[in-house]
Amino acid sequence: MNENMDQLKKYGDYFQQKSKYIRGELPRHRLDWANKPAQYKFYKNPITKIALPKPDFPENIDFWNVMLRRRSTRSFNEEPLTMEQVGLLLFGMSGITRVSSRMEYRTVPSAGGLYPIEIYPVINNVKDLNKGIYHYNIKDHELEFLKEGDYRSEVAKGCLDQAIAFHSAINFIWTAVIARSKWKYLQRCYRYVYLDCGHLAQNLYLVAESLKIGACTIGAIYDQELNTILNVDGKEETAIYVGVVGNRNQ
Numbered sequence: 001m002n003e004n005m006d007q008l009k010k011y012g013d014y015f016q017q018k019s020k021y022i023r024g025e026l027p028r029h030r031l032d033w034a035n036k037p038a039q040y041k042f043y044k045n046p047i048t049k050i051a052l053p054k055p056d057f058p059e060n061i062d063f064w065n066v067m068l069r070r071r072s073t074r075s076f077n078e079e080p081l082t083m084e085q086v087g088l089l090l091f092g093m094s095g096i097t098r099v100s101s102r103m104e105y106r107t108v109p110s111a112g113g114l115y116p117i118e119i120y121p122v123i124n125n126v127k128d129l130n131k132g133i134y135h136y137n138i139k140d141h142e143l144e145f146l147k148e149g150d151y152r153s154e155v156a157k158g159c160l161d162q163a164i165a166f167h168s169a170i171n172f173i174w175t176a177v178i179a180r181s182k183w184k185y186l187q188r189c190y191r192y193v194y195l196d197c198g199h200l201a202q203n204l205y206l207v208a209e210s211l212k213i214g215a216c217t218i219g220a221i222y223d224q225e226l227n228t229i230l231n232v233d234g235k236e237e238t239a240i241y242v243g244v245v246g247n248r249n250q
Contacts, residue, residue, distance in 0.1 A: 019188050027186050037179040039104075041118050043135055046144035050129070052087035054141075055095065058210070066209045073214025074164045076246030080125045081169045085211055086143075089245065090136050092207035093119060093172075093200045106138075108199040111192035116180040117200055118237070120230055122151050122171040125246070133230065151229060158225035159218045159242055168244035173226055174200060177237050197241050204243045214248040217241065 007014045091107065094117065098105045103113045110116070119136040121143070123129050132148040155173070156166040165171050174197050181189035181196075201217045208215035219241060226239035 015190070019191055021188070027188075029186065031184060035183075037177065037183055039115065039180070040137075040139045041135070041177065042137060042139070043144045043146060046135070046146055047148060048145045049137070049140075050134075050143040050145060052090065052141050052143060053084050055088055055091045056084070057088075061210045066206055070205050070209045072205075072216040073246075073248050074216055075249040076164070076167045076169065076214060077249045078125070079247040080127045081213065081245070081247065082127050083129065085213065086121070086126055086129070086170065087141070088211060089170075089172075089204060089207050090119065090121070091141065092203045094136070094138050095141065096138065108196070108203055110196045110199070111181065111189075112184050114180045114184060115196070116176045116178065116189075116193050117197050118175045118177060119200070120146075120173040120175065122155050122173060122229075123169075124150070124152050124171070125169040146231075154229050155226070155242075158222050158229060158239075160220045160222065162218060162220070164216055164244050165218065165242065167246065169246035170244070172204065172243040172245070173230060173239055174241045174243070175230065175232060175237050175239050179236060194240065201241060201243055204245070208245050213245055215243060215245045217243045 093107065095107050096104050097107055106115065121134045121136060123131055123134060130145070130148055131150050133146045133151060135144040135146055137144050152166045155171045156162060159165040176193040176197065178189065178193065181192050185192060205215050221239060221242060223239055224234055227234040230239065232238065
């Protein structure tokens with residue numbers, strides 16, 4: 001009983017130790033190819049589908065200058081973002097860059113090429129886009145409009161009441177579809193989904209900086225409150241991280 005209580009109190013320490021790979025004791029299982037989880041998520045009946053502009057990359061961007069200037073922005077003005085900027089931000093986070101006979105590669109690495117992360121843009125202030133909750137259809141580079149309305153307050157509350165989530169132009173809620181990684185990596189998968197999401201988050205920062213807009217990431221979240229906003233169950237698919245963007249206050 002005391003051991004179980006200790007595990008509950010120190011669940012992070014316990015997880016780190018239990019998920020370690022030990023030589024000679026690696027888990028062994030056969031990959032069930034017939035039941036491999038779907039690579040992409042699609043919504044059958046969204047309010048509407050909105051094609052995003054084909055990514056048009058400025059040729060005069062100095063990559064190393066972008067790296068040096070990258071920072072977290074926590075103050076945004078009221079100037080809206082554009083559809084072109086939304087398209088570049090989303091493509092930069094998880095767009096398909098090339099296709100082989102084996103898989104479709106993206107702008108970010110993923111353990112086993114399984115890509116468990118889904119992106120839900122909550123639109124607050126974008127030209128030609130209604131406020132509401134969207135899902136990024138990665139396969140088709142389009143937005144699926146799920147719920148119309150102003151969700152700034154709900155998302156901000158779900159981010160431990162942080163004002164930056166209220167004043168941003170977009171809140172990107174990142175979720176993990178656990179089965180995609182668990183299919184191959186079993187319990188070790190939980191390490192990888194967070195690493196995968198970190199890759200997306202860094203790309204968000206870099207693309208935002210290249211577009212001269214502000215970005216910040218939020219790890220302090222009330223998980224289930226954000227799951228409820230997105231109508232995901234928190235087990236098979238769960239919110240794990242949030243990124244916010246907007247035009248910077250000068």
